[in-house]
Amino acid sequence: MIYLDHHATTPCDPVVLEAMLPFFQGQFGNPSSPHFAGTRSADAVQLAREQVADLVGAQPGEVIFTSGATEANNLALLGYARAARATNPRRRIVISAIEHKAVINPAKQLAREGYEIVVLPVDSQGTVDLGAAAEAINDQTLLVSVHAANGEVGTIQPIAKLAELTHAAGARLHTDAAQAVGKIPVDMLSWGVDMLSISGHKLYGPQGIGALIVRQPRRTQIEPLTYGGGQERSWRSGTLNVPGIVGLGAACARCQDLLPTESERLATLRDEFEAAVLNAVPNVYRNGNPAQRLPHNTSLTFPGIEADALLARLPTLALSTGSACDSGTIEPSATLLALGLSREDGRATIRVGAGRFTTKDELQLTASLLRSQVQNLLILSAIQ
Numbered sequence: 559m560i561y562l563d564h565h566a567t568t569p570c571d572p573v574v575l576e577a578m579l580p581f582f583q584g585q586f587g588n589p590s591s592p593h594f595a596g597t598r599s600a601d602a603v604q605l606a607r608e609q610v611a612d613l614v615g616a617q618p619g620e621v622i623f624t625s626g627a628t629e630a631n632n633l634a635l636l637g638y639a640r641a642a643r644a645t646n647p648r649r650r651i652v653i654s655a656i657e658h659k660a661v662i663n664p665a666k667q668l669a670r671e672g673y674e675i676v677v678l679p680v681d682s683q684g685t686v687d688l689g690a691a692a693e694a695i696n697d698q699t700l701l702v703s704v705h706a707a708n709g710e711v712g713t714i715q716p717i718a719k720l721a722e723l724t725h726a727a728g729a730r731l732h733t734d735a736a737q738a739v740g741k742i743p744v745d746m747l748s749w750g751v752d753m754l755s756i757s758g759h760k761l762y763g764p765q766g767i768g769a770l771i772v773r774q775p776r777r778t779q780i781e782p783l784t785y786g787g788g789q790e791r792s793w794r795s796g797t798l799n800v801p802g803i804v805g806l807g808a809a810c811a812r813c814q815d816l817l818p819t820e821s822e823r824l825a826t827l828r829d830e831f832e833a834a835v836l837n838a839v840p841n842v843y844r845n846g847n848p849a850q851r852l853p854h855n856t857s858l859t860f861p862g863i864e865a866d867a868l869l870a871r872l873p874t875l876a877l878s879t880g881s882a883c884d885s886g887t888i889e890p891s892a893t894l895l896a897l898g899l900s901r902e903d904g905r906a907t908i909r910v911g912a913g914r915f916t917t918k919d920e921l922q923l924t925a926s927l928l929r930s931q932v933q934n935l936l937i938l939s940a941i942q
Contacts, residue, residue: 560920561876564854564913565709565737570805571762571914577808578764581801589798590789599800606807610769613810614735614754615745622770622790623803627736628660629783630755630770631703633793634732635664637780638701638753639673648700648729654678654686654715655896661703661734678704682898683847684713691723699729706738706754710893710909711846712855714742721750736760736768740813741852742821746773753778758802762914763809767802816914824912825853827921831910832856834925839932845897845907856910859899863906863935871931875924878909 561569581602587595589603607618624630639651653665655677669675676694679687686704695702702724707714717733724731732753738744740761746754752773759765772778775791786795813820835858836842845857860868865879879891890904899907912921 559874559876560924562910562912562916562920562924563876563878564911564916565760565909566878566911567759567765568762568913569915570759570764571809571812573812574763574805574808578801578805581804586800589800590787599798602804603798603800606803606810609807609811609814610756611771613744613814614739614756614771615747615749616754616771616773620771620773620775622772622775622793623798623806624768624770624794625766625799626759626768627658627734627755627757628768629794630757630768631658631660631732631734632664633770633780633783634753634755635661635668635701635703637783637793638730638732638778639668640671641779641781642700646700648698650674650676650694650696650699652676652678652691652694652699652702652704654704655680656684656708656710656893657703657705658709658734658736661705665703673700674698680713680896684708684711684845684893684897685847685850686715686720688716688719688723691720695723695727695729697727699724699727701730701732703732703734706733706735706744707742707852708846708893709737710891711857711897712852713847714738714850714852717749717751725750737852740810740817741854743817746771758806758809761809761813764802764805767799767806769806820914821853824916827912827916827918828854828856830918831912831921831925832858834922835928838925838929842932845894845899854912854916856912857907858910859903859907860932861903861906862939863932865906865908867935868908868928868931871934872927875927878911879905879907 587599589600607621610621611618651673665675678690704715721731730752733751734755736757739756754771756769758767780793782793789795841861843859890901894904
């Protein structure tokens with residue numbers, strides 16, 4: 559199998575696995591315990607906070623560990639809005655039209671609780687309309703949530719400009735950065751982001767761990783989603799997942815070391831792969847913003863071809879038609895429709911996500927297999 563679905567999940571880096579292993583057996587202490595086994599685990603958790611904070615331009619005390627970006631997004635939207643309800647009259651939440659369901663569905667829940675949800679349109683390349691944002695973000699806005707980069711077409715959003723608009727209106731900005739962290743430089747301070755979500759399994763760490771990073775947490779009120787022993791500032795009670803946290807920290811440190819060279823390598827491989835497909839397959843086109851795009855991302859539309867039928871003919875390739883959370887649906891991607899694609903073209907689109915261990919030979923073989931199977935399907939379609 560050639561694995562090219564790194565948007566959905568990444569393999570755990572061997573360096574990360576090595577860092578985690580001791581905490582499954584020999585160093586198993588509860589970090590809340592006062593004895594040496596507990597303090598040893600607590601020290602490992604603190605190191606991981608520092609590693610996560612370093613990667614995103616934050617302070618260790620601003621890192622709240624969660625089970626992943628989904629929980630972090632829920633905590634940011636639901637937790638912040640519910641905590642503000644008693645003292646803040648603002649009731650507007652602004653999101654983009656191409657957010658992950660982990661933002662869309664909490665926003666829908668807030669709508670049921672009396673909040674106004676405003677959805678920002680995007681252009682044909684998947685970039686948020688800043689003019690619409692300037693109109694939507696006003697003195698009634700409590701929170702804006704726009705992801706840093708899209709997990710389907712790879713478009714990187716103008717987060718710093720959105721932060722300026724948000725703060726000028728006296729609101730807070732949250733960004734789901736699960737697809738961006740470890741792939742492009744992320745700096746909460748220079749971006750002006752107030753809350754940021756990450757996920758370990760998107761950056762070569764383990765599944766089931768993530769974090770919400772909250773700028774100046776002492777000045778921020780967040781209502782917890784669960785109640786218990788008061789861990790993580792009482793915002794996320796429960797015994798800490800020490801092996802997962804250690805893995806997340808090690809993954810962030812690894813990304814910090816590799817980011818400059820890895821991004822350049824992946825962008826080069828991606829460009830070569832796209833050229834091989836675009837030059838050989840008639841009518842195929844690329845989605846996303848070519849100038850502001852994740853370095854490992856390719857979204858290709860093959861008009862007249864059913865993407866599911868194409869993938870069925872490529873059993874040795876791990877590809878997808880969109881977000882992993884939408885797999886198995888018969889409807890075309892909401893993200894692609896928001897970009898202006900027809901329903902037919904939406905169903906003719908595949909996503910290719912290279913990664914840390916992807917080779918040039920694998921991508922060249924993938925391009926060749928895609929070319930031959932698209933041609934076969936076009937011939938079959940013409941016969942029918």
